[in-house]
Amino acid sequence: LRKKMGKKNPTDTADPVNNFERWKKKYNKTKTRVKQEKTQKRKPEWQVEKEGIILLGRARRINAKDAESISCLGLTFLLFTPGLMEAQYRQPTEIQRQTIDFALQGKDVLGAAKTGSGKTLAFLIPVSTQLAGLSDLEVLRKVGKNHEFSAGLIIGRKDLKNEKIHRTNNIICTPGRLLQHMDETAAFHAFDLHMLVLDIGFADTINAIVENLPKTRQTLLFSATQTKSLKDLARLSLQDPEYVWVHEKDKFSTPATLEQNYVVCELSKKVNMLFSFIRSHLQKKVIVFFACCKEVQYLLRVYCRLRPGMPILALHGKQQLMKRVEVYNDFIKKKNAVLFATDIAARGLDFPAVNWVLQFHCPEDANTHIHRVGRTARYKEGGEALLVLLPSEEECMLSQLQEKIVPINRIQVNPEKLTSVQQKLEAFLAQEKEQRRGSCFFSYLRSVYLMKNKEVFDVFQLKLQEYAESNTMKKTEKETKFKEAKKVLKRNFQVNTKLVFTEEGHMVQQWPTLQRTAVPATEGEEDDGTTGINVEELEYRRKVKEKHREKRLKEKAARREASKQHTEEQKSEEEVVAYLDGADGEEFDPSTLPDPDKLCSDSEEDDDQSSHAAGMRKRSLSDCSDDSGEEDEAEGSRKRPRQQAAAKPLDTGLSLAEDEELVLHLLGIRR
Numbered sequence: 001l002r003k004k005m006g007k008k009n010p011t012d013t014a015d016p017v018n019n020f021e022r023w024k025k026k027y028n029k030t031k032t033r034v035k036q037e038k039t040q041k042r043k044p045e046w047q048v049e050k051e052g053i054i055l056l057g058r059a060r061r062i063n064a065k066d067a068e069s070i071s072c073l074g075l076t077f078l079l080f081t082p083g084l085m086e087a088q089y090r091q092p093t094e095i096q097r098q099t100i101d102f103a104l105q106g107k108d109v110l111g112a113a114k115t116g117s118g119k120t121l122a123f124l125i126p127v128s129t130q131l132a133g134l135s136d137l138e139v140l141r142k143v144g145k146n147h148e149f150s151a152g153l154i155i156g157r158k159d160l161k162n163e164k165i166h167r168t169n170n171i172i173c174t175p176g177r178l179l180q181h182m183d184e185t186a187a188f189h190a191f192d193l194h195m196l197v198l199d200i201g202f203a204d205t206i207n208a209i210v211e212n213l214p215k216t217r218q219t220l221l222f223s224a225t226q227t228k229s230l231k232d233l234a235r236l237s238l239q240d241p242e243y244v245w246v247h248e249k250d251k252f253s254t255p256a257t258l259e260q261n262y263v264v265c266e267l268s269k270k271v272n273m274l275f276s277f278i279r280s281h282l283q284k285k286v287i288v289f290f291a292c293c294k295e296v297q298y299l300l301r302v303y304c305r306l307r308p309g310m311p312i313l314a315l316h317g318k319q320q321l322m323k324r325v326e327v328y329n330d331f332i333k334k335k336n337a338v339l340f341a342t343d344i345a346a347r348g349l350d351f352p353a354v355n356w357v358l359q360f361h362c363p364e365d366a367n368t369h370i371h372r373v374g375r376t377a378r379y380k381e382g383g384e385a386l387l388v389l390l391p392s393e394e395e396c397m398l399s400q401l402q403e404k405i406v407p408i409n410r411i412q413v414n415p416e417k418l419t420s421v422q423q424k425l426e427a428f429l430a431q432e433k434e435q436r437r438g439s440c441f442f443s444y445l446r447s448v449y450l451m452k453n454k455e456v457f458d459v460f461q462l463k464l465q466e467y468a469e470s471n472t473m474k475k476t477e478k479e480t481k482f483k484e485a486k487k488v489l490k491r492n493f494q495v496n497t498k499l500v501f502t503e504e505g506h507m508v509q510q511w512p513t514l515q516r517t518a519v520p521a522t523e524g525e526e527d528d529g530t531t532g533i534n535v536e537e538l539e540y541r542r543k544v545k546e547k548h549r550e551k552r553l554k555e556k557a558a559r560r561e562a563s564k565q566h567t568e569e570q571k572s573e574e575e576v577v578a579y580l581d582g583a584d585g586e587e588f589d590p591s592t593l594p595d596p597d598k599l600c601s602d603s604e605e606d607d608d609q610s611s612h613a614a615g616m617r618k619r620s621l622s623d624c625s626d627d628s629g630e631e632d633e634a635e636g637s638r639k640r641p642r643q644q645a646a647a648k649p650l651d652t653g654l655s656l657a658e659d660e661e662l663v664l665h666l667l668g669i670r671r
């Protein structure tokens, strides 16, 4: 050692303490380095990646002006990364990689990427950063620690006053409801809005909202089907926006892992086809899209009754928000299940591990198709989609899909694999209330009639009679005039009266005929039908009445018995695990099911029909709810008095001329 030291610096050899100190310093330095290296090696994968993600935000052109946001950025990532790691977000996806830093620089961003590619996080991180950046450090620390950003879901279906929109700093809302607050909630203003995130659509409403927002805001626009339409951009007054179109050069506009096919099928055969499909995919997770709420509700009852052998759930706009969330969570948890849904589930909702998307009817347009099929094959997963088209829809829809570069092939249904459920269905239909059957049928027709693209959706091309007879409107005995009159009475209609005066000046009511009185006609006076008594007839009537009474009592007892089972069956309305065996011989009493059809809502607007024009990203389960505060269907029917409901005029949402045209057509077909 001395030799070595002497070589280096001869003077040092004289002072061993000095030597020792130097050695110790060097030793400590090496020790720390080795320790650091070891720690680095032991660092969990997530921590290394976390640092990578932080760098992602810092890497691009961030100038001095943004120095403040850099510190926010670091903090924000620290704030959110445990959550991200927990959620298995290891690497940013392409849309996240390309948009987050633009957004963090305060730029307006237009981001387009396929369904399931992670757009939600691409705007959630900047939104969260923005919120954090608004506070000072102390507040930020507090907020970050507890993640207590006040967020509000503003979606209607509640009393306007109950939505505390002015007390939240992060609002997720449907455009219609936001506009309503802008108009009606005095305490709400948006002049200090910092960031607007939206999915384009609902043109008029968005125009009106944008008018109420400050020009200096930041706007992030994300979609799976985005265009660079100048018209759209002009109305949003974007400032020098950054376009990020991740899959612009891709061959197709839908995920590469998605396989898409279509079949051509007559309307009257669709129910058989769907049943056969479900029967041959019992171990899968399937979403089936229908045209309207009524159809979902009605076919849910039908299919549960047919007992396909797997759970069936339903998600539609007439459900309360809590119910929708419950169904959503239920479906996510299940390994195999079918979800019957309207377009409320078509956009933005992230259902993991869905194997199939089946469209029972043609979607409104190619964009709706892209969003619907996008509920499967999400984030690197595979998936399949089947579109069921009517012969009249095939040509036009295909050309629309081609235009949007959606790859889809025609396949034939193997007739041997088709199960006919016609007989079972007829038995069920015989028991089902006609009002329910009719309501589903007309709702479907109405939804077709309301579609803008008349080339694809021609209600006059539909073979209505076949469809009606096969699936929804089993022929029933012709209603007697008596029944009709009874209905009229129930609806509390005021019937006109016809009064005439005799030559003597007495007033006699000719219509409706008066009850016979028990006052015997005075001698010599002719029985004119309004007075007098016929004992034989009275006796006969009494007997008939007695018989009717007995019958009524029996029916009442039977109903009481049935209603005991009702509680259990009610549950199974939303979700039924059905098994094929044992189904056939069983008696089914439809009155044991809750009546989901509101008495006056036969022609009410189906609020899901316009859901293709989606609202905010990330679209919530509550989107598409109408703002009328309409109650959940089943509850609504219980609470609303019958007479009131019946007296309410039908509002089809069509113009008078359109109403007339549709009605005439339907009458023509059914005559």
Ligand SMILES: Nc1ncnc2c1ncn2[C@@H]1O[C@H](COP(=O)(O)OP(=O)(O)OP(=O)(O)O)[C@@H](O)[C@H]1O
Residues within 6 Å of the ligand: 088, 089, 090, 091, 092, 093, 096, 113, 114, 115, 116, 117, 118, 119, 120, 121, 223, 224, 347, 348, 349, 350, 352, 374, 375, 378, 379
């Ligand atoms: N960086 C990531 N790492 C792993 N998984 C991710 C990442 N980003 C998103 N995901 C997951 O990918 C799935 C799809 O994400 P997301 O719902 O944001 O897609 P999207 O682009 O908004 O789709 P859509 O347009 O259909 O709404 C989600 O389950 C999400 O958790």
